[in-house]
Amino acid sequence: MIKSKLPHVGTTIFTVMSKLAAECGAINLSQGFPDFPIDAKLSELVNAAMRAGHNQYAPMPGLPALREAISNKVERLYGFRYDPEAEVTVASGGTQAIFTAIGAVVHPGDEVIIVDPAYDCYSPTVELFGGKPVHVRLGDDMKFDAEAVKAVITPRTRMLMINTPHNPAGTILRDADMRRIIDMLRGTDIILLSDEVYEHLVFDGEPHASAINYPELRDRAFVIFSFGKVFHTTGWKMGYALAPKELMTEFRKVHQFNVFSANTPIQHALAAYMMEPSNYESVPSFYQAKRDRFARGMAKSRFKLLPCEGSYFQTADYSTISQEEDRSFAERVAREFGVATIPLSPFYMEPPADQRLLRFCFAKQDTTLDAAIEKLCRI
Numbered sequence: 001m002i003k004s005k006l007p008h009v010g011t012t013i014f015t016v017m018s019k020l021a022a023e024c025g026a027i028n029l030s031q032g033f034p035d036f037p038i039d040a041k042l043s044e045l046v047n048a049a050m051r052a053g054h055n056q057y058a059p060m061p062g063l064p065a066l067r068e069a070i071s072n073k074v075e076r077l078y079g080f081r082y083d084p085e086a087e088v089t090v091a092s093g094g095t096q097a098i099f100t101a102i103g104a105v106v107h108p109g110d111e112v113i114i115v116d117p118a119y120d121c122y123s124p125t126v127e128l129f130g131g132k133p134v135h136v137r138l139g140d141d142m143k144f145d146a147e148a149v150k151a152v153i154t155p156r157t158r159m160l161m162i163n164t165p166h167n168p169a170g171t172i173l174r175d176a177d178m179r180r181i182i183d184m185l186r187g188t189d190i191i192l193l194s195d196e197v198y199e200h201l202v203f204d205g206e207p208h209a210s211a212i213n214y215p216e217l218r219d220r221a222f223v224i225f226s227f228g229k230v231f232h233t234t235g236w237k238m239g240y241a242l243a244p245k246e247l248m249t250e251f252r253k254v255h256q257f258n259v260f261s262a263n264t265p266i267q268h269a270l271a272a273y274m275m276e277p278s279n280y281e282s283v284p285s286f287y288q289a290k291r292d293r294f295a296r297g298m299a300k301s302r303f304k305l306l307p308c309e310g311s312y313f314q315t316a317d318y319s320t321i322s323q324e325e326d327r328s329f330a331e332r333v334a335r336e337f338g339v340a341t342i343p344l345s346p347f348y349m350e351p352p353a354d355q356r357l358l359r360f361c362f363a364k365q366d367t368t369l370d371a372a373i374e375k376l377c378r379i
Ligand code: GLN
Pocket: 014, 015, 030, 031, 032, 033, 167
C-alpha cells in the first residue's frame, strides 16, 4: 500500500478540462495556451540552433548568452541588473522554477502564505517539502488584501507567494499593494516568491509592478518568469528565475538535481530572439485587443465579466444563469454548449460557498473567440 505524499490531490484541473474538451469536441478556452502559430523567425532560430549542432547539455544554470540577454531585458524594463553569472537561472518552465524555489528554502514546519485563489501548484509543492501552506483570500473584486495577509504572519512564516498579473483572477498588483507588502515584510526574514509569468500581459497602459522595482522586495525575492506566455510557446516549457546571489545559490543546488539544465537549442534561439525588444513589446496591445473582443461579444451573454487587468484570463460570474457548483457547471457548459472553461474552486483551499465563477482563456485566434462567444451566448 503506497502512502501518498499528496493524498488529497487529484489530476490538475487544466488536464481534466483539456481532456474533456478533446473528448466532447468543445472549443477549448480552459487550459491557458494560444491556439495560433508562433513567429516563424523563432522556430527558424530553433531549427538553426539544432542544425548548428547545439544539441547537448546546456550549462546547468543556463546558456551564458541567454542569461546575459535576460539580464539586459530586465535592466531595460525595471532598471535593475541581476548578475547573469550568479543571479539568473534558466528553468524548464515557470512551474519548475516555482517548485525549485520552494524546495530550496522551505523546511519542514515552515509556514508559506498563499493567497487564494492561487495557481494550483503552489500549495502541493509547499506540502511536498514538509511546509505548511497558510491560505488567505484575495479581497473584494479579487484585489490584494494586505490586512488579511499581514494577519497570518507568524515567526514561522518562511515565504509569502504573490502573483501579478494574477492567474486565475486576471487582476494586477499596483504600486500601493507593493508598498504594503514592503511594510509587512520589513523586520522579518520572510522570503518573497513573486510569480510574474504574465509580466507582459498588463493592459490599459498600467505598468507591471514587478518586485524587481523595489529594493526591499527584490533583495529577498525569487522572481519567476515564463517564455511561454510572452512568445506563445507554452509547450516549450521554458522560464527563468531571478534572485540575489545567496538565494540563487540555494536554488541552483536543487535545480541541478531536478532538471540539471533546460533545453539547449531553444535557449540559443531565445537568446537571439530576445535581442529585439519589439518581440515582447507588442504583446500587451495584442492581448488587450483579444480581451476587448471577448468582452464585447460576451456583453450579449448572461455571464457577468469581472475586471480583467492582466493575464490572458477572463473570469465571469454565472450566478444569474445557474446556482450549480462550478465544477459541474463547467462540465455541463463543455458537454452541452461546446465550450471548455476552468472552474475557480480548484484554486482555493476552501472555495467560497456562494461563488459562481468560470475562467476563460482568450489567448485564441479571433475566429476561435467568435465561435466560442456565439455558443456562450446561447446559455
Ligand atoms: N498556466 C496554465 C493555465 O493556467 C496551465 C498550465 C498547466 O496546465 N500546467 O491554464
